[in-house]
Amino acid sequence: MPTKSTTRSKSPGYRCAECGWTTVKWAGRCGECQAWGTVAEIGQVSARTQASSVSQPAPVITDVDASAATYRPTGVGELDRVLGGGLVPGAVILLAGEPGVGKSTLLLDVAARTARNGQTVLYVTGEESAAQVRLRADRIDALAETLHLTAETDLGMALGQVERIAPDLLIVDSVQTLSSAEVEGSAGGVTQVREVASSLINAAKKRNMTAILVGHVTKEGSIAGPRLLEHLVDVVCQFDGERHSRLRLMRAAKNRYGPTDEVGCFDLTETGIEGLADPSRLFVTPTKDPVSGTCITVTIEGRRPLLAEVQALVARSATSQPRRATSGLDSARTAMILAVLAARAKMDLTGMDTYVATVGGVRLAEPAVDLATALAIASAVLERPLPPQLVAYGEVGLAGEVRQVPEITRRINEAERLGFRYAVVPASPNGPGTLPNGFRVREVGTLSEALEAVFPNLG
Numbered sequence: 001m002p003t004k005s006t007t008r009s010k011s012p013g014y015r016c017a018e019c020g021w022t023t024v025k026w027a028g029r030c031g032e033c034q035a036w037g038t039v040a041e042i043g044q045v046s047a048r049t050q051a052s053s054v055s056q057p058a059p060v061i062t063d064v065d066a067s068a069a070t071y072r073p074t075g076v077g078e079l080d081r082v083l084g085g086g087l088v089p090g091a092v093i094l095l096a097g098e099p100g101v102g103k104s105t106l107l108l109d110v111a112a113r114t115a116r117n118g119q120t121v122l123y124v125t126g127e128e129s130a131a132q133v134r135l136r137a138d139r140i141d142a143l144a145e146t147l148h149l150t151a152e153t154d155l156g157m158a159l160g161q162v163e164r165i166a167p168d169l170l171i172v173d174s175v176q177t178l179s180s181a182e183v184e185g186s187a188g189g190v191t192q193v194r195e196v197a198s199s200l201i202n203a204a205k206k207r208n209m210t211a212i213l214v215g216h217v218t219k220e221g222s223i224a225g226p227r228l229l230e231h232l233v234d235v236v237c238q239f240d241g242e243r244h245s246r247l248r249l250m251r252a253a254k255n256r257y258g259p260t261d262e263v264g265c266f267d268l269t270e271t272g273i274e275g276l277a278d279p280s281r282l283f284v285t286p287t288k289d290p291v292s293g294t295c296i297t298v299t300i301e302g303r304r305p306l307l308a309e310v311q312a313l314v315a316r317s318a319t320s321q322p323r324r325a326t327s328g329l330d331s332a333r334t335a336m337i338l339a340v341l342a343a344r345a346k347m348d349l350t351g352m353d354t355y356v357a358t359v360g361g362v363r364l365a366e367p368a369v370d371l372a373t374a375l376a377i378a379s380a381v382l383e384r385p386l387p388p389q390l391v392a393y394g395e396v397g398l399a400g401e402v403r404q405v406p407e408i409t410r411r412i413n414e415a416e417r418l419g420f421r422y423a424v425v426p427a428s429p430n431g432p433g434t435l436p437n438g439f440r441v442r443e444v445g446t447l448s449e450a451l452e453a454v455f456p457n458l459g
Contacts (some may be wrong), residue, residue, distance in 0.1 A: 015042045017190045018228075038190055068208065069257075075113030078266055078275030079106070082237060082250050084258015087114075087169065087210045091257060092201050094175075094230065096215040096223045097239035102248055102266070102273045103214050106239070107171050108133065108142045109272055110212075114169050115144030122167035126153045126177025140272030153187065155180040155196050162203055172200060174214035175229075188216075197229050230254065241268070245361025247282060248273065251302065263302035280307035280418060283360040290385035296420065297372030297393045298411035299364055305407065305414035307391070309359040310369065312376040317353045328358030329373065330365060337374050337396055344400030345447055347381055368405040370396035371424065371450060378451055386454050387422060391415045394426040400447045402426045409433045412441070424450050 015022045016039050021032035027039050071085035080086045083093070097103045108123065115121045121144070125133050130151045137143055148165050152158045155178045162170060172178065175196055179187035183195045197213065204211040213233065215223050223230060230236050234256045241248035250264040265279035276282070284296060284307055293312045298305050310329070317323065326334045334356050341347040356373060358364055371394035379386055393411060395403040404426045412423060416436040425432060427443040435441060444450040 013042050014039050017194070071257075072114075072117075072119075072210075074110050075117070076106070076110055076275055077277065078264035079110065079250070082252050082262050082264040083235065084255060084262075088234075088257050089168075089210055090205055090208045091210055091235060092204050092233045093210070093212045093235040093237065094215050094223070094233040095212060095237045095239060096217050098217055100243065101239055101241055102268050103239055104128075104133075104173055105136065105140060105268075105273050106266065107173065107212060107214065108137055109140055111147055111169065111171055112137070112142035112144045115147040118146075119168040120146045120148070120165060121169045121171070122148045122150070122161060122165050124158050124161070124170070124172045124178075125149070125151050126172075127174060142272075153177055153179060155199055159199060159203060162207070162209075166207065167209060170200070170204065170209055170211040172211070172213050174216060175200070176216050194228060197232055201232055242361045242363070247276075247279065247361055249301070259303070261302040263304050265304075265306075280414070283308040283358065283362050284418075285309055285359055290388055292383050292385045293376055293380035295372040295376040295379065295386055296391045296415075297364075297369045298391055298415055299366045299369055299393070300407050300411070305410050306362070307414065307418055307420075308362050308364055308369070310364070310372045310376045311357050311359060312373070312380040313355040314349070314377065314380040315353050315355075317351050322349075322351055323353040323355075325353075325355045326357065328361065328363050329356055329369070333367075333370065334373060336398070337370055338377065340396055340398060340400055340447060341374060341377060345378070345451055347378060349381070352381075366405075367395040367403075368393045370394065371402055371426075371447075374447055375424075375450065375454060378455070382455060384455055389419065389421040390424065390454065391420050391422070392424040392450070392454075394424075394444075394450075396447055402444050402446060402450060404428055412436070412439065415439075424453055 013022055013024050014026050016030040016032060018030060018035040018038040019033040021030050029036050030038055069088050071088060073080050073086040095103055111121045111123050130149050133149055150161050158178060176188040176193060178196045179192045180195045183191055185191040200211055217223055235252060236254040237250055237252050239248065239250045246268050248266040248268055252260045252262065254260065265276040267274050267276050295310050296307055297310060298307055324335055338349060338354060342349050372392045374396055375386060375392050393405060395405055397403055408425060412432060412435065415423060416439050421439055423441050425441055425443055427445045432441045442453045444453055
């Protein structure tokens with residue numbers, strides 16, 4: 001008698017296109033990444049892929065030619081710093097940033113510099129017309145004979161241009177504007193972005209062509225589109241800056257070819273965007289006579305020391321609730337420093353409005369700026385300027401202690417290079433190390449010691 005088959009069809013299930021979360025029932029919102037509208041049916045599981053015959057075995061790693069992956073400088077030193085040395089053939093770079101921060105201006109300049117070095121460049125724009133990009137190129141002097149420009153929103157047409165021109169560098173501005181006719185969904189959707197990115201990455205690897213993809217960001221500041229996009233590319237760079245400031249900073253969140261702790265500084269001007277080899281001069285106000293309420297500090301952005309100025313203004317409040325306003329600093333940390341000054345340094349701030357800000361629009365989030373913030377506020381309260389050519393850095397604790405911070409030697413060398421001769425730093429068991437000629441350091445263990453060091457006879 002024939003037996004009944006016990007084989008049952010497996011339920012297809014559903015998977016989130018954003019993070020890969022799976023479930024047996026459809027849901028409008030992913031239970032893992034909380035994204036809406038990204039859960040779709042997987043479909044029946046097909047048979048496993050069998051091994052295929054290969055024409056030649058995999059070579060030994062020592063026999064692989066590494067010369068094909070050498071860096072090619074872009075001509076923009078700050079960009080090369082972030083990338084680790086320049087562009088690598090076959091690498092795919094994702095550059096993300098808020099609208100208007102200068103991504104298109106920077107990449108158009110990079111495209112022109114690369115073309116002038118004898119390479120072929122294809123610039124694909126999906127957000128502007130070719131005439132608009134040409135006007136920007138005229139304004140920033142980014143014209144070259146081997147720089148090709150096309151305005152396309154169809155992926156197939158863009159890939160056709162790649163096949164015809166065979167560029168060494170491909171720039172796509174932006175990846176969310178391209179769409180493929182072979183995939184359902186509108187441009188910028190999860191499915192379309194995945195297909196566009198996969199096709200461009202495949203073309204870059206196949207042709208040993210460097211590709212730079214511009215990406216949008218969400219309201220939270222993260223890169224728009226599926227998280228898979230960041231995993232597929234080789235380098236992920238964030239380009240940001242305050243809208244009302246000329247300073248632009250670039251950081252590498254992921255880099256398969258170099259470090260991820262370097263920071264590139266750029267200056268956005270009317271004639272384009274330029275790299276800043278010495279950005280500290282933007283953040284320090286040149287003054288002939290000392291002014292109360294100001295203090296210079298040295299902060300570390302990635303591996304780069306930057307000098308920045310903290311300014312404070314303290315005035316009698318006209319209301320029963322004194323105002324605490326900050327710009328460029330963390331408001332909660334500034335409020336903590338005010339409390340430490342009142343409780344540990346016995347500084348009377350009752351009924352006083354306090355305004356604390358940085359110069360040049362720079363944002364200082366490192367705890368090492370605590371000491372400079374405290375000294376600037378104390379200088380404003382006492383109406384006594386700090387000694388000239390003085391820098392200060394250190395983390396201030398709730399007990400009034402001044403804690404150590406990393407990169408002491410690098411901070412001191414940067415301050416000495418820019419003409420400063422005196423520093424107030426946290427006390428260290430091993431001391432500040434070797435000091436430049438003529439540079440003096442005062443080590444302090446508490447905030448009260450720091451105040452006494454810069455304001456003699458304070459009591």
